[in-house]
Amino acid sequence: MVKVGEKDEKIGVIGPKIYFYDEPNIIWSTGSQKYYGNIDNKKNNISEEVKWVMGCAFLIKANLIKNVGLLDPRYFLYGEEIDYCIRVKKAKYKLFYVANSKIWHKAPLQKQIHSKPYQVYYECRNSILLRRKNYSGIKFFISILRYLLLTMPYYILTLLKDKKFILALSAIKGLKDGLFGLHGENKQIKLSGKRA
Numbered sequence: 001m002v003k004v005g006e007k008d009e010k011i012g013v014i015g016p017k018i019y020f021y022d023e024p025n026i027i028w029s030t031g032s033q034k035y036y037g038n039i040d041n042k043k044n045n046i047s048e049e050v051k052w053v054m055g056c057a058f059l060i061k062a063n064l065i066k067n068v069g070l071l072d073p074r075y076f077l078y079g080e081e082i083d084y085c086i087r088v089k090k091a092k093y094k095l096f097y098v099a100n101s102k103i104w105h106k107a108p109l110q111k112q113i114h115s116k117p118y119q120v121y122y123e124c125r126n127s128i129l130l131r132r133k134n135y136s137g138i139k140f141f142i143s144i145l146r147y148l149l150l151t152m153p154y155y156i157l158t159l160l161k162d163k164k165f166i167l168a169l170s171a172i173k174g175l176k177d178g179l180f181g182l183h184g185e186n187k188q189i190k191l192s193g194k195r196a
Contacts, residue, residue, distance in 0.1 A: 001059045001101045004047060012064035012093030013085065015053030016101035017044065028105050029054045031097030045099045053095050055081025057103050067091055072133075074183035077191075078119070079126035086134050117170040118189045120159075124152070124171045125186075128178025148175075 001014040018029040019040070027035045031050030035043070055071075058081065068091050071080045085095055108115065131143050152175055159168040170189075177186065 001098045004096060004098050005059065005061060008094065010092065010094050011096045012061055012068070012088045012091070013053045014059040014096045014098055014101075015050075016057050016103050017097070017099055018054060018057060019102065019104045021104040021106040024104055028107055030099070031095070047099045048097055049094050050097045051095065052082060052085040053097070054105075055084075056105050056107075058084075064088065064091075064093055068093070075122075075126050075129060076183070076185045077122040077126075079123070079130050083130055083133065115167070116192075117166055118191050120167045120170040121174040121177075121186070121189050124155075124174030125178040125182070126174075128175065129181075129183055132178075132181070 001016060005011050005014050015029075015031055017027065017040075020026045020028050025040050027038050027040055027044065029036065030044045031048070031053060038044075068084075068087050071084050073080075075083065088095060127147060128144070131140060131147065135143050152171070156168050156171050159165075159171065
Protein backbone atom coordinates (compact mmCIF):
# COMPACT_ATOMS: atom_id res chain seq x y z
CA MET A 1 0.00 0.00 0.00
CA VAL A 2 2.88 2.36 0.79
CA LYS A 3 4.46 1.71 -2.63
CA VAL A 4 1.17 2.45 -4.42
CA GLY A 5 0.62 5.61 -2.38
CA GLU A 6 4.08 6.92 -3.17
CA LYS A 7 3.50 6.60 -6.93
CA ASP A 8 0.87 9.36 -7.00
CA GLU A 9 0.76 12.39 -4.70
CA LYS A 10 -3.01 12.68 -5.23
CA ILE A 11 -3.68 9.26 -3.71
CA GLY A 12 -4.75 10.12 -0.16
CA VAL A 13 -6.27 6.95 1.33
CA ILE A 14 -5.31 3.40 0.47
CA GLY A 15 -7.07 0.20 1.48
CA PRO A 16 -6.30 -3.52 1.12
CA LYS A 17 -8.32 -6.51 0.02
CA ILE A 18 -10.34 -7.52 3.07
CA TYR A 19 -11.34 -11.10 3.86
CA PHE A 20 -13.63 -12.56 6.50
CA TYR A 21 -11.53 -13.73 9.45
CA ASP A 22 -13.53 -16.94 9.90
CA GLU A 23 -13.58 -17.70 6.16
CA PRO A 24 -10.07 -16.68 5.07
CA ASN A 25 -10.70 -17.02 1.31
CA ILE A 26 -14.06 -15.19 1.23
CA ILE A 27 -14.01 -11.48 0.38
CA TRP A 28 -15.52 -8.84 2.64
CA SER A 29 -14.43 -5.78 0.62
CA THR A 30 -12.33 -4.75 -2.35
CA GLY A 31 -12.95 -1.05 -1.97
CA SER A 32 -16.58 -1.77 -2.82
CA GLN A 33 -19.09 -4.51 -2.08
CA LYS A 34 -18.93 -5.83 -5.65
CA TYR A 35 -17.22 -9.09 -4.64
CA TYR A 36 -18.72 -9.33 -1.15
CA GLY A 37 -19.14 -12.97 -0.09
CA ASN A 38 -17.33 -14.34 -3.14
CA ILE A 39 -14.36 -16.68 -3.09
CA ASP A 40 -11.19 -14.80 -3.98
CA ASN A 41 -10.25 -15.04 -7.65
CA LYS A 42 -8.36 -13.17 -10.36
CA LYS A 43 -11.28 -10.85 -11.17
CA ASN A 44 -10.67 -8.77 -8.05
CA ASN A 45 -6.87 -8.69 -8.33
CA ILE A 46 -6.73 -5.31 -10.05
CA SER A 47 -5.57 -2.39 -7.93
CA GLU A 48 -7.67 0.66 -8.81
CA GLU A 49 -9.22 3.92 -7.72
CA VAL A 50 -12.43 3.30 -5.74
CA LYS A 51 -15.37 5.26 -4.33
CA TRP A 52 -14.54 4.46 -0.71
CA VAL A 53 -12.12 2.57 1.50
CA MET A 54 -13.42 0.57 4.44
CA GLY A 55 -12.45 2.04 7.80
CA CYS A 56 -11.15 -1.20 9.29
CA ALA A 57 -7.96 -0.69 7.23
CA PHE A 58 -7.10 2.89 6.27
CA LEU A 59 -3.63 3.97 5.21
CA ILE A 60 -3.78 7.77 5.22
CA LYS A 61 -1.03 10.11 4.03
CA ALA A 62 0.18 12.66 6.56
CA ASN A 63 -0.31 15.57 4.13
CA LEU A 64 -3.92 14.50 3.62
CA ILE A 65 -4.54 14.75 7.37
CA LYS A 66 -3.06 18.28 7.32
CA ASN A 67 -5.47 19.27 4.52
CA VAL A 68 -8.61 17.27 5.37
CA GLY A 69 -8.28 16.65 9.10
CA LEU A 70 -9.09 13.52 11.10
CA LEU A 71 -12.18 11.34 11.32
CA ASP A 72 -15.20 13.26 12.63
CA PRO A 73 -15.75 12.23 16.29
CA ARG A 74 -19.44 13.19 16.11
CA TYR A 75 -20.19 9.83 14.49
CA PHE A 76 -18.65 7.96 17.43
CA LEU A 77 -19.32 4.61 15.75
CA TYR A 78 -20.18 3.76 12.10
CA GLY A 79 -20.29 6.07 9.13
CA GLU A 80 -17.14 8.02 9.97
CA GLU A 81 -15.10 6.40 7.19
CA ILE A 82 -17.78 7.13 4.57
CA ASP A 83 -17.82 10.76 5.70
CA TYR A 84 -14.02 10.83 5.52
CA CYS A 85 -13.99 9.39 1.99
CA ILE A 86 -16.47 12.08 0.89
CA ARG A 87 -14.22 14.77 2.36
CA VAL A 88 -11.13 13.23 0.72
CA LYS A 89 -12.80 13.29 -2.70
CA LYS A 90 -14.01 16.87 -2.20
CA ALA A 91 -10.38 17.83 -1.50
CA LYS A 92 -9.46 16.28 -4.90
CA TYR A 93 -7.55 13.33 -3.50
CA LYS A 94 -7.97 9.74 -4.70
CA LEU A 95 -9.07 6.65 -2.79
CA PHE A 96 -7.24 3.52 -3.87
CA TYR A 97 -7.68 -0.24 -3.45
CA VAL A 98 -4.52 -2.37 -3.48
CA ALA A 99 -5.30 -5.97 -4.41
CA ASN A 100 -2.07 -7.62 -3.27
CA SER A 101 -2.29 -6.15 0.23
CA LYS A 102 -4.55 -8.24 2.46
CA ILE A 103 -6.15 -8.29 5.91
CA TRP A 104 -8.71 -10.52 7.65
CA HIS A 105 -11.60 -8.74 9.37
CA LYS A 106 -13.62 -10.18 12.26
CA ALA A 107 -17.03 -9.51 10.74
CA PRO A 108 -20.02 -11.90 10.66
CA LEU A 109 -20.62 -13.73 7.41
CA GLN A 110 -24.30 -12.88 7.06
CA LYS A 111 -25.17 -9.89 4.87
CA GLN A 112 -27.07 -8.17 7.69
CA ILE A 113 -24.08 -7.50 9.90
CA HIS A 114 -25.79 -5.50 12.62
CA SER A 115 -27.24 -7.86 15.17
CA LYS A 116 -26.81 -5.89 18.39
CA PRO A 117 -28.96 -2.93 19.49
CA TYR A 118 -26.05 -0.48 19.70
CA GLN A 119 -24.94 -1.37 16.16
CA VAL A 120 -28.42 -0.76 14.75
CA TYR A 121 -28.84 2.47 16.73
CA TYR A 122 -25.58 4.08 15.56
CA GLU A 123 -25.95 2.89 11.97
CA CYS A 124 -29.44 4.41 11.67
CA ARG A 125 -28.61 7.61 13.52
CA ASN A 126 -25.37 8.21 11.64
CA SER A 127 -27.00 7.60 8.27
CA ILE A 128 -29.03 10.74 8.99
CA LEU A 129 -25.95 12.62 10.28
CA LEU A 130 -24.01 11.67 7.13
CA ARG A 131 -26.73 13.11 4.89
CA ARG A 132 -27.17 16.26 6.98
CA LYS A 133 -23.44 16.96 6.94
CA ASN A 134 -22.55 16.15 3.33
CA TYR A 135 -25.61 16.83 1.20
CA SER A 136 -27.50 20.05 0.55
CA GLY A 137 -30.35 21.31 -1.57
CA ILE A 138 -32.17 18.86 -3.81
CA LYS A 139 -29.57 16.12 -3.26
CA PHE A 140 -30.22 16.22 0.51
CA PHE A 141 -33.99 16.34 0.01
CA ILE A 142 -34.05 13.31 -2.34
CA SER A 143 -31.58 11.30 -0.23
CA ILE A 144 -33.36 11.90 3.08
CA LEU A 145 -36.79 11.19 1.58
CA ARG A 146 -35.58 7.93 0.06
CA TYR A 147 -34.04 6.93 3.39
CA LEU A 148 -37.09 7.86 5.47
CA LEU A 149 -39.79 6.58 3.11
CA LEU A 150 -38.15 3.51 1.56
CA THR A 151 -35.00 2.28 3.29
CA MET A 152 -36.01 2.67 6.93
CA PRO A 153 -39.59 1.33 6.68
CA TYR A 154 -38.35 -1.73 4.80
CA TYR A 155 -35.58 -2.28 7.35
CA ILE A 156 -37.85 -1.88 10.37
CA LEU A 157 -40.57 -4.09 8.86
CA THR A 158 -37.96 -6.77 8.13
CA LEU A 159 -36.78 -6.67 11.74
CA LEU A 160 -40.38 -6.91 12.99
CA LYS A 161 -41.12 -9.78 10.61
CA ASP A 162 -38.06 -11.62 11.99
CA LYS A 163 -39.33 -10.88 15.54
CA LYS A 164 -36.27 -8.75 16.30
CA PHE A 165 -38.27 -6.24 18.31
CA ILE A 166 -35.34 -4.83 20.30
CA LEU A 167 -33.45 -4.12 17.08
CA ALA A 168 -36.53 -2.47 15.55
CA LEU A 169 -36.81 -0.19 18.61
CA SER A 170 -33.09 0.61 18.34
CA ALA A 171 -33.56 1.55 14.68
CA ILE A 172 -36.48 3.85 15.51
CA LYS A 173 -34.53 5.50 18.36
CA GLY A 174 -31.51 5.99 16.08
CA LEU A 175 -33.72 7.48 13.40
CA LYS A 176 -35.35 9.87 15.88
CA ASP A 177 -32.01 10.97 17.39
CA GLY A 178 -30.56 11.50 13.91
CA LEU A 179 -33.48 13.71 12.92
CA PHE A 180 -33.02 15.74 16.12
CA GLY A 181 -29.32 16.15 15.36
CA LEU A 182 -27.91 14.21 18.31
CA HIS A 183 -24.34 13.05 17.79
CA GLY A 184 -21.35 11.65 19.64
CA GLU A 185 -21.62 8.80 22.10
CA ASN A 186 -25.08 8.20 23.51
CA LYS A 187 -24.40 7.09 27.09
CA GLN A 188 -27.84 5.42 27.26
CA ILE A 189 -26.85 2.97 24.50
CA LYS A 190 -24.73 0.15 25.92
CA LEU A 191 -21.85 -0.99 23.74
CA SER A 192 -22.44 -4.66 24.41
CA GLY A 193 -25.23 -7.14 24.49
CA LYS A 194 -26.16 -10.45 22.99
CA ARG A 195 -27.17 -10.78 19.37
CA ALA A 196 -30.87 -10.03 19.00
